[in-house]
Amino acid sequence: MKALSVAVAIATVMASSPPVLAASVPPPGAASCSGCHTSGAAAASSVSRLYGRDAGEITTAMTGFRDGSFPATVMTRIAKGFTDDELRAIAAWLAAQK
Amino acid sequence: MGTSHRVSRREFVGASAATVTALAFPLPAFAQAAPRVVVIGGGFGGASCARALKQIDPKLQVTLVEPNKTFTACPFSNIVIAGLRSIEAQQFGYDKIAAGGVTVVAQAATAVNAAARTVGLADGTSLSYDRLVLSPGIDLRFDALQGYDEAAAAKMPHAWKAGEQTLLLRKQLEAMDDGGLVVIAAPANPFRCPPGPYERACLIAHYLKTKKPRSKLLILDAKDTFSKQRLFQNAWKELYPGMVEWISLSQGGKVNAVDPATNTLITDFGNHTAQVANVIPPQRAGRIATVAGATDNTGWCAIDPVTFESKSAPNIHVIGDACLAGAMPKSAFTANAQAKVCAAAIATLISGGTPATPKLINTCYSLAAPDYGISVAGVYQPKNGLLADVEGAGGVSPADVPREFRAREADYAQSWFATITAEVFG
Numbered sequence A: 001m002k003a004l005s006v007a008v009a010i011a012t013v014m015a016s017s018p019p020v021l022a023a024s025v026p027p028p029g030a031a032s033c034s035g036c037h038t039s040g041a042a043a044a045s046s047v048s049r050l051y052g053r054d055a056g057e058i059t060t061a062m063t064g065f066r067d068g069s070f071p072a073t074v075m076t077r078i079a080k081g082f083t084d085d086e087l088r089a090i091a092a093w094l095a096a097q098k
Numbered sequence B: 001m002g003t004s005h006r007v008s009r010r011e012f013v014g015a016s017a018a019t020v021t022a023l024a025f026p027l028p029a030f031a032q033a034a035p036r037v038v039v040i041g042g043g044f045g046g047a048s049c050a051r052a053l054k055q056i057d058p059k060l061q062v063t064l065v066e067p068n069k070t071f072t073a074c075p076f077s078n079i080v081i082a083g084l085r086s087i088e089a090q091q092f093g094y095d096k097i098a099a100g101g102v103t104v105v106a107q108a109a110t111a112v113n114a115a116a117r118t119v120g121l122a123d124g125t126s127l128s129y130d131r132l133v134l135s136p137g138i139d140l141r142f143d144a145l146q147g148y149d150e151a152a153a154a155k156m157p158h159a160w161k162a163g164e165q166t167l168l169l170r171k172q173l174e175a176m177d178d179g180g181l182v183v184i185a186a187p188a189n190p191f192r193c194p195p196g197p198y199e200r201a202c203l204i205a206h207y208l209k210t211k212k213p214r215s216k217l218l219i220l221d222a223k224d225t226f227s228k229q230r231l232f233q234n235a236w237k238e239l240y241p242g243m244v245e246w247i248s249l250s251q252g253g254k255v256n257a258v259d260p261a262t263n264t265l266i267t268d269f270g271n272h273t274a275q276v277a278n279v280i281p282p283q284r285a286g287r288i289a290t291v292a293g294a295t296d297n298t299g300w301c302a303i304d305p306v307t308f309e310s311k312s313a314p315n316i317h318v319i320g321d322a323c324l325a326g327a328m329p330k331s332a333f334t335a336n337a338q339a340k341v342c343a344a345a346i347a348t349l350i351s352g353g354t355p356a357t358p359k360l361i362n363t364c365y366s367l368a369a370p371d372y373g374i375s376v377a378g379v380y381q382p383k384n385g386l387l388a389d390v391e392g393a394g395g396v397s398p399a400d401v402p403r404e405f406r407a408r409e410a411d412y413a414q415s416w417f418a419t420i421t422a423e424v425f426g
Helices: A002-016 A030-035 A055-067 A075-079 A084-096 B009-024 B028-032 B044-056 B077-081 B095-099 B164-175 B196-211 B229-239 B287-291 B332-350 B403-425
Strands: B036-040 B061-065 B070-072 B091-093 B103-105 B109-113 B118-121 B126-128 B131-134 B138-140 B181-186 B216-221 B244-247 B255-259 B264-267 B270-273 B276-279 B283-285 B316-318 B360-369 B372-383 B386-389
Touching: A030 A084, A030 B332, A030 B360, A030 B403, A055 A075, A055 A084, A075 B372, B036 B044, B036 B126, B044 B061, B044 B095, B044 B131, B044 B332, B044 B403, B077 B164, B077 B196, B091 B403, B095 B103, B109 B287, B131 B332, B164 B196, B164 B276, B181 B196, B181 B270, B196 B216, B196 B229, B196 B244, B196 B360, B229 B244, B229 B360, B229 B372, B255 B276, B283 B287, B316 B332, B332 B360, B332 B403, B360 B403, B372 B403
Parallel strands: B036 B061, B036 B131, B061 B103, B131 B316, B181 B216, B181 B276, B216 B244
Antiparallel strands: B070 B091, B109 B118, B118 B126, B138 B283, B255 B264, B264 B270, B360 B372, B372 B386
16 A cells, blocks of 8 residues: 555656656866766776765866866866855756765 | 657658647647757767756756767867877767766767758657757867868878877887978967867977977967967977977968879968978868857858857757857867756756856966976857856966976866766766
């Protein structure tokens, strides 16, 4: 009975929702990160993996890169292209990836 | 696999007629079929896009059309030319992409019918699509420099598509006597990999300095400025003093014609006879883009900067080197970044939504020596129908930094190659 009611509940939710994509569509800018920061298994790379990292940590690093308080080679140049809101959205999305 | 929607030419004609009928009387049955996306071209753009489409929406029926079983990557191929890397380290297959649910069809695409939404293949079969992605890369223009045709490329390699040409240039350098002259002819903008000719100059100079130190390298350029210019020029002075000379457009550097019989490059200001001549000719979008009606009179493809949909061919998206992306340079990083944005836009369009305005990043490393890296980065967003630089962001590596900074960027370059090739093919 319990299983059935859960199934009915799921079916109801599915029927009433608009079509949902399996993976969440990344916010502006976020899809580019995995060009350098691996999206797969931690590879033999000098560049850190960001998927699943704490969103606050990522935001702190990005704002530090942007204002120059956190030195880097290339991230200082990239971080300047994003607003606070955009950085928060990117960080939240990266944190939610497995 | 692809047999479910691959049909023979005879059936294709019938199917086209049926499609016309179906369009005239839309039936609900159509809406229930898995939406089909065909991607043409298995390089950094196309392979990334096929994978990303399947990851975002596993219900999509995604087909990747690529005639080559092995992809040979251009980034880092200048290190192969310098004799410091094997060509095998540049090569990748499509097995993992197929294992992820993408149908990989090892055929060349020869025709596109944008009205019927079909792609014709070299074996006479065809594929139907709801959305088509073109990522055909570049074609070298063998009509642009007098004397430089495909036969001439066997004598004066371009090495601008990695593979046999890369190895040919390397062999020519190995066979050259110490004291020889190497000439690189660089094209006008736009072309694949803007810093590539100058990185190549560095790495060939590295080989010459190590093995044939009395030799010289001359760059004949059809431009007066180039990517990462100051950084490259500083590196030539610092690492290869007296070895590399750059002749700009206004100094008479534009090559107008070549004579492969004598290995001579001809400019308005005189002739240069080389022991090794690397001629990088002007380029255009890969041919299938023109076949599909997606190129304009520049030979490249104008696109909507939000969805990468062609401005001239509906339901056809163009990514990577073939598209006119405004400020975004033609790089592998760019192709991969565009592919993911394009895939998300297509999945959103197919599910009935409106794609959000994207932002994209490019990061491009060059090696002036194996332990000396420099980079250019940019952040881009749609503006006035193009992808424009986000002001205040991006730019090149700083000019005056210790060698440790260059070594770190060289290390990041290696990491980038490992990471991006794993994301695309691994």
